[in-house]
Structure formats: structure tokens, C-alpha cells
Amino acid sequence: MHKSATHTAAGADSARPEAIEDPSNLWLVHAMSWRLLPLALRLDIHPNTVSFTGMGFGLLAGFCYWHWQSPLFVVAGFLLMVGWHVMDGLDGKLARASGKASPLGRVIDGMCDYLAFIFVLAPIALSFADWQPVLALAVVSGLFHAVQSAWYEAQRDAWKRRLTGNFVTPIRPPGPAIAAAYDWVEARFNAAHRRMDAALAAHPGLLPRYLDATAPLVRRLSILSANNRTVAIALACLAGDPRLYWYWEIAALTVIALVMGRRLRAREAALASSSGTVLGQDTCSQGTLPKD
Numbered sequence: 001m002h003k004s005a006t007h008t009a010a011g012a013d014s015a016r017p018e019a020i021e022d023p024s025n026l027w028l029v030h031a032m033s034w035r036l037l038p039l040a041l042r043l044d045i046h047p048n049t050v051s052f053t054g055m056g057f058g059l060l061a062g063f064c065y066w067h068w069q070s071p072l073f074v075v076a077g078f079l080l081m082v083g084w085h086v087m088d089g090l091d092g093k094l095a096r097a098s099g100k101a102s103p104l105g106r107v108i109d110g111m112c113d114y115l116a117f118i119f120v121l122a123p124i125a126l127s128f129a130d131w132q133p134v135l136a137l138a139v140v141s142g143l144f145h146a147v148q149s150a151w152y153e154a155q156r157d158a159w160k161r162r163l164t165g166n167f168v169t170p171i172r173p174p175g176p177a178i179a180a181a182y183d184w185v186e187a188r189f190n191a192a193h194r195r196m197d198a199a200l201a202a203h204p205g206l207l208p209r210y211l212d213a214t215a216p217l218v219r220r221l222s223i224l225s226a227n228n229r230t231v232a233i234a235l236a237c238l239a240g241d242p243r244l245y246w247y248w249e250i251a252a253l254t255v256i257a258l259v260m261g262r263r264l265r266a267r268e269a270a271l272a273s274s275s276g277t278v279l280g281q282d283t284c285s286q287g288t289l290p291k292d
Contacts, residue, residue, distance in 0.1 A: 019215040020159055022222035025089065029082070029227065033089035040094050047095035047105055051112040054087030058116025066123040068237040077120065078234040084116050085227060113226060117145065120233065124242045134243065141246040145229070148249075148257055152224040155264065158193045159218045163211060167201040169194045192265055199272040206275050213271060217264045224257060 018026060040050065057080050064077030091109055095101040125131055125138040161170070200206055222228065229249070236245035 017160060017163060019211070020156060020218040020222075022219075022225050022227055024227045025225075029085045030089045030093075032086045033093055036086070036090050037093050037097060040090060041097060044098075045094065047091045047098065047100055048108050050087050050091040050094055051105075051109050054084040054091070055112040055116050055119070057081070057084040057087060058112075058119045061116075062119040062121075062123045065120050065233070065237065065242075066127055068124055068127065068242055071238060074234055074237045077237075078230065081116075081120065081230045081233075085230065088113060088226070114142075114146065117226075117229070118142070121245075124233075124237070137243060137246050137250075141249045144250050144254060148224050148253055149226070151257060151261070152221055154193070155218055155221055155261075158196070159211075159214060162197070162200060162207065165204075165207070167197040169197050192268075196268045196272065199268075199275065203275040206271060209274075210268070210271055214264060214267055217260065217267060221257075221260055221264075224253060 016025065016030065021030075061077040061080035061084065064073045064080060067073035068077075088109070091105075092101075095105055121138050121142070122135075125135040128134045158169075161167075196210075200210060229245075232248055233242070233245050236242045236248070
């Protein structure tokens with residue numbers, strides 16, 4: 001396992017290495033959830049209860065964003081969404097610390113995350129007098145959100161797994177139907193991961209270079225994180241047109257994900273090429289490492 005100081009975990013949470021973590025998580029969201037963890041353990045609160053509590057914060061935020069024309073309501077909605085983020089950070093920590101982690105809990109966490117955004121964005125769309133086209137825009141944006149988020153989490157999960165020296169792309173065991181659907185979406189992004197895993201398994205000495213070279217790129221993908229979407233929603237409302245958020249999600253974030261994903265694959269391919277391994281036709285097989 002690579003021991004570089006730049007790849008230590010945030011706080012005591014090995015699931016969130018500092019090298020790839022969103023700064024807002026490091027300094028705010030997870031700092032607050034760490035403070036709440038001892039209390040949650042002492043009260044024997046179930047992680048799923050925390051997930052549903054966070055979803056409740058999203059529901060309250062939606063009530064505030066129904067009145068998005070008022071800056072005070074927007075600020076209140078934003079703060080409630082920050083509360084949801086804290087709960088979203090706490091449930092995973094609590095699951096690991098209490099030994100109550102489960103495949104169903106992972107899906108509940110993910111579903112509560114999506115529902116929190118639905119509870120916020122649906123009232124905004126329905127607040128328009130001509131709400132039908134706005135709601136359609138929101139639905140399309142939600143589909144883009146789901147794909148972007150699944151892809152983002154897949155990149156992070158692969159990096160964290162390799163940090164531990166695990167070069168086997170996971171195949172999750174069968175679970176509830178809703179879990180299977182969730183896993184199916186995530187699995188669509190694993191082809192490139194399998195190629196890089198094979199290269200690292202064949203050349204374990206490549207791992208330190210891989211971690212150092214790809215960590216900045218994976219960290220920059222945090223522009224796709226829920227934290228930054230929460231900020232974008234508030235900014236669009238304060239700017240006087242919430243539709244700006246959906247345009248940002250559909251167009252800008254998609255382009256950003258494509259460009260940054262291509263850059264990450266190119267970085268991986270250049271690393272593999274330096275060890276004599278060719279990853280595949282969809283990545284670069286020759287050349288030097290792209291500069292940051």
C-alpha cells in the first residue's frame with residue numbers, strides 16, 4: 001500500500017482520502033459530521049435513520065426554495081441543504097463505526113441523496129406559472145445528474161480501492177431489485193477501470209506513480225459533487241432564474257465530465273504505456289504524462 005503523506009485519510013476516515021477529497025467536505029461537512037459521530041454512537045442511532053433525517057432536511061429546504069424569489073428563503077434553503085450534507089457524511093461514518101454497513105444501507109443512502117435534490121428542485125419548477133416546460137427541463141437535468149454522479153463516484157471508488165492495493169474491479173453480489181438497478185448504472189463505467197486494474201496488478205511498482213499522477217485529476221472531479229450542485233442551486237436562485245442551474249447541469253457539467261474523464265483516461269494510459277502495457281483503443285497508448 002502506498003504510504004505517501006499526501007494520501008492519508010481525512011480525519012480518521014480511510015474512506016475519504018484527503019488527496020481526492022472536495023475541500024468543502026474536508027473543512028466543513030465532514031468536520032461537522034465527525035463531531036456528531038460520538039453522540040450518534042452513544043444514542044445507538046441507526047445509519048439509515050441518519051440518511052432519512054438528511055432527506056428530511058432536503059424536504060424542508062424544498063419548502064424554502066418554493067419561495068426562491070426571496071433571498072432570505074434561498075439562504076435558509078441553502079443552510080438546510082448543508083445540514084443534509086452533514087447527515088450524508090455522518091451516515092457512512094456511523095455505518096462503519098457501528099458495524100451496521102449493508103448493501104441495502106448503501107442504496108438507501110444513495111436514494112435519499114437523489115430524493116433530497118428532487119424535494120428541492122421540484123418545488124422550484126412547480127413555482128413557475130408556466131411550470132410544465134420547466135418541470136420537463138428539471139426531469140431531463142435529473143437524468144444527467146444521475147449519470148454524472150454515478151460516473152463521479154465510480155472514479156473515486158476506483159482510486160480509493162487502488163490506494164489499498166486492491167486491483168480487482170468489484171462485482172457486487174445480487175441484492176434487492178432496487179440495488180441491482182443502482183449497481184447496473186455504476187457497472188457501466190467499469191470497463192476502463194478493469195484495464196487500469198490489470199496494468200497495476202501486472203506492475204505493482206506502478207502504484208505510487210499512479211496515485212500521485214491521478215489524485216489531482218480525481219480531486220478536480222469534485223465539481224460534479226453534490227456540494228457544488230447545492231451551491232449552484234442557491235446561486236441560480238439568487239441570480240433570479242433557477243433555470244440557470246439546470247442549464248449548467250445539462251450542458252456545462254456534461255462537457256466538464258467528458259473533458260476531465262478523457263484527461264484522466266489519458267493520464268492512466270500514459271502511465272500504463274510507461275510500464276509496457278497498452279490499455280485499449282479508447283485511451284492513449286503512447287506519450288508523456290499530460291501536465292496538470
